[in-house]
Amino acid sequence: MRTALREWAFNFKRRTNPEEPMPDDVRVILDWVQRNALSMAAWEQSDRVDAVVSALGTLLDGTAAAASSVSRNRRIMNLAMEYAVRHGILRQNPLPKGKGNGGGAPKVAQAIDKRSLLNPEQVTALLDWIGKRPLRRGTLYRAFFATLCYAGLRPEEAVALHMSDATLPETG
Known part of the structure; x- marks a missing residue:
């Protein structure tokens, strides 16, 4: 179903291309x-x-979804609803907002599990x-990831790092 929707229903160029007729199985799904x-x-x-808000926080087997998944699903649904409002399909965003309405997103744990380090x-x-990768890219990536690991920088900080920013120890 996802493939039929993504590749045909939501793909205007492919859907309207007379040279590429829609397969029968896709037509059955979309109908x-x-x-x-x-x-x-x-x-x-x-x-x-x-019911939709409840489903955003539930997995297909009925168990509760992870807080990060629920937050992502709610953001995506809110974007879709705001799109519908902007294009006059809906008068207002029907999704609840705030903690009092049951619309507040769950808390996402910020702690890092030490077992994943x-x-x-x-x-x-x-x-x-990484350093053994072919050509010069291996050494560049090795330096980049070593900077992340040993200096504790975020990727954007490592990219913006210049030689003048580093103090290297004396050799020998």
């Missing part, structure tokens, strides 16, 4: 979606909106492997 999809008027019904041997092996 089913059109018959079973609700109209935008469903967003005016609060019980339907509540590399130990010094793994860092050394990774940097050695």
Whole structure:
């Protein structure tokens, strides 16, 4: 279904290209979606909106989704609703806002799980492997990732780093 929607329904150039006819299996899927999809008027019904908001925080097996997934899903849905408002399809964004309405996004843990970090041997092996990549790129990437690991810089800080910013120890 995702492929049919992405490659045909949401792809204007491919959908309108007479030289590339839509396959029969894709046509069957898109016909089913059109018959079973609700109209935008469903967003005016609060019980339907509540069901969607609830679904944004649930996995297909019915368990709760991770807080980061819920936040991402809500951002995407809000973008779609704002698009509909801008284009006159909806009068207002029907999704609840704020903590009091059940619309507040869940808290996302900011702590890093230490089990997901590399130990010094793994860092050394990774940097050695990167440094052995062909041509000059391997040495550039090795220096970049070594700067991230050993200096604790963010990628954008490492990219903006200049030789004059570093103080290197004396050789010998």
